[in-house]
Amino acid sequence: QVQLVESGGGLVQAGGSLRLSCAASGRTFSSYAMGWFRQAPGKEREFVAAISRGGGRTNLADSVKGRFTISRDNAKNTVFLQMNSLKPEDTAVYYCAAVNGGSYYVMAYDYNYWGQGTQVTVSS
Numbered sequence: 348q349v350q351l352v353e354s355g356g357g358l359v360q361a362g363g364s365l366r367l368s369c370a371a372s373g374r375t376f377s378s379y380a381m382g383w384f385r386q387a388p389g390k391e392r393e394f395v396a397a398i399s400r401g402g403g404r405t406n407l408a409d410s411v412k413g414r415f416t417i418s419r420d421n422a423k424n425t426v427f428l429q430m431n432s433l434k435p436e437d438t439a440v441y442y443c444a445a446v447n448g449g450s451y452y453v454m455a456y457d458y459n460y461w462g463q464g465t466q467v468t469v470s471s
Contacts, residue, residue: 349373349460351443356465359433363469367428369443369462376424377401380451382458383417383428385439385467395441396428397451406451411437433469440464 355367371379382397396417397406405417414433419426426443444458452458 351462353465377421379445387439
């Protein structure tokens with residue numbers, strides 16, 4: 348079992364930056380592949396970024412490539428999403444997700460554990 352708590356969301360102007368954090372409970376964080384998803388009002392949850400257990404492999408959605416970076420610190424049980432050059436269309440609730448084992452996953456149904464989400468609002 349792992350519990351996930353996101354933080355770092357907020358209101359930012361277009362072109363600005365935010366850094367989301369996801370803190371995980373437990374002593375086996377390095378056993379979990381991690382991902383970030385987002386859901387805008389009236390839309391389905393969509394993949395944003397994923398990272399392998401050791402952090403050596405990452406995957407980003409095309410819509411955020413070149414602007415977002417995913418990383419993790421296994422010593423601190425935390426995964427990060429650095430978001431730069433934010434656009435109004437990035438406005439959504441951002442969720443952290445975890446799955447035990449594997450490399451990384453881009454489909455929401457592959458993940459077993461989810462955080463409660465953190466709101467990101469980008470104004471134009």
